[in-house]
Amino acid sequence: MPAAAAPVTLVADGVVRGASVAGPGWVRVVDGRIAATGDGPPPSDLPGAPGEQVRVAGVLAPGFVDIHHHGALGHDYGSASAEDAVAAADHHRRRGSTTLCASVATAPLAVLEERVDLLSGLVADGVFAGIHLEGPYLDAGHRGCHAPDLLRPPSVAELRRLVGAARGALRMVTLAPELPGAGDAIRYLVAEGVTVAVGHTSCTAGQARAAFDAGATVLTHAFNGMPPLHHREPGPLGAALFDERVTIELILDGHHVAPEPARVLAAVAPGRLALISDAMAATGLGDGAYAIGGSDVVVTGSVARATSNGSLAGSTIAVADAFAAAVGVLGLDVAAAVACASATPARALGLAEPRIAAGAPADLVAVEGGRVTRVLRAGRFVA
Structure with missing residues (x-):
């Protein structure tokens, strides 16, 4: 089993929440799952170890x-x-x-x-x-x-x-x-x-x-x-x-x-x-x-x-x-x-719907100009 990914806070121009895009916003990822998410700059008291903050161009969306x-x-x-x-x-x-x-x-x-x-x-x-x-x-x-x-x-x-x-x-x-x-x-x-x-x-x-x-x-x-x-x-x-x-x-x-x-x-x-x-x-x-x-x-x-x-x-x-x-x-x-x-x-197909919400798996994409630029699966960036 690979070691758990380090905690990371993703900061983006927008975050897809249901039928709309809110932003700017952030998504906190801990142990492969979304620990918290919100609008504006991320607060200083996020759950888990401090980890890294990564600026992601464009909009974060469910995978x-x-x-x-x-x-x-x-x-x-x-x-x-x-x-x-x-x-x-x-x-x-x-x-x-x-x-x-x-x-x-x-x-x-x-x-x-x-x-x-x-x-x-x-x-x-x-x-x-x-x-x-x-x-x-x-x-x-x-x-x-x-x-x-x-x-x-x-x-x-x-x-x-x-x-x-x-x-x-x-x-x-x-x-x-x-x-x-x-x-x-x-x-x-x-x-x-x-x-x-x-x-x-x-x-x-x-x-x-x-x-x-x-x-x-x-x-x-x-x-x-x-x-x-x-x-x-x-x-x-x-x-x-x-x-x-x-x-x-x-x-x-x-x-x-x-x-x-x-x-x-x-x-x-x-x-x-x-x-x-x-x-x-x-x-x-x-x-x-x-x-x-x-x-x-x-x-x-x-x-x-x-x-x-x-x-x-x-x-x-x-x-x-x-x-x-x-x-x-x-x-x-x-x-x-x-x-x-x-x-x-x-x-x-009765599968769990990907979503950006606390507790959901951290399966995410970053999109900019209609194009996918970054991918995370289970909290890890996919090369």
């Missing part, structure tokens, strides 16, 4: 939460060793995502069991907050880069095996609700405490509503992997837009969704919009050949596409990049963009 990402630095959670999975997680953590769920794409059942077994150990170690299975229960017509020969209808018997192998670490499963057996699968997963997301689907709005009524509460990467929003058949996106039970994921990388439809989401569902990276193995590296979900992928100009059908195959960003776009492209204020990158995705 970001990425509930949907597949890896980085050439490592995919569908095949990576434990050591390589940690390296991928560390990359995202350095970019400001202090809480991470590891996403695993479509694979045979035996491989998925092995994957969730390995990753559950990293959840127990605190590397990840949970595991997300994106497939194999997806629609072939909206499969993206997922291998078509591995797609199949959901099976409660299979899901029991996966839930068991995950040992409580399975947090979310994405599935297409129009597939046979989907209703039973949704109800089973919800009863097991697993969040169900609707995605990679051809479903109608009515089928999506039935899934939400059965307990599904997330829409996987809105606009992508689903029919477009149509004025007579609004599809899963139309069903999710006005359903207060549903959190809507968005990949805001400049490629997956244009600014105008992204602004629609921000305007219609401001408290339910969750920024995700959907980062694949090329994240943190350059262009080249990679693989995800059993399919070959080529990255050109930082854009990943499946070689089989030209479909976008995840992104090469971190949530920090999506946050910057939320401020600079969507025009959200800093506090609103932070909520989309932090509290909203955490709430969607």
Whole structure:
């Protein structure tokens, strides 16, 4: 076990508190947790040993939460060793995502069991907050880069095996609700405490509503992997837009969704919009050949596409990049963009919401001009 970090008092131009930014302000960190926080200059009688005072440019905010990402630095959670999975997680953590769920794409059942077994150990170690299975229960017509020969209808018997192998670490499963057996699968997963997301689907709005009524509460990467929003058949996106039970994921990388439809989401569902990276193995590296979900992928100009059908195959960003776009492209204020990158995705998966308050873990980011400049996890600066 590493020694506890020395107490430190962070002084910043502002501090995100709920839906607003107050400032200037300060945050006192002791033993990896927030001991106290306030506005103005820090008082002289702060708890713990004196420690160091660090001036942080910009605004202090809760750390970001990425509930949907597949890896980085050439490592995919569908095949990576434990050591390589940690390296991928560390990359995202350095970019400001202090809480991470590891996403695993479509694979045979035996491989998925092995994957969730390995990753559950990293959840127990605190590397990840949970595991997300994106497939194999997806629609072939909206499969993206997922291998078509591995797609199949959901099976409660299979899901029991996966839930068991995950040992409580399975947090979310994405599935297409129009597939046979989907209703039973949704109800089973919800009863097991697993969040169900609707995605990679051809479903109608009515089928999506039935899934939400059965307990599904997330829409996987809105606009992508689903029919477009149509004025007579609004599809899963139309069903999710006005359903207060549903959190809507968005990949805001400049490629997956244009600014105008992204602004629609921000305007219609401001408290339910969750920024995700959907980062694949090329994240943190350059262009080249990679693989995800059993399919070959080529990255050109930082854009990943499946070689089989030209479909976008995840992104090469971190949530920090999506946050910057939320401020600079969507025009959200800093506090609103932070909520989309932090509290909203955490709430969607039943995770503890990062916050700047006494007693909370000291998972923090400093942002200046819409960009993340410093990161703390458990009270330690991340290089």
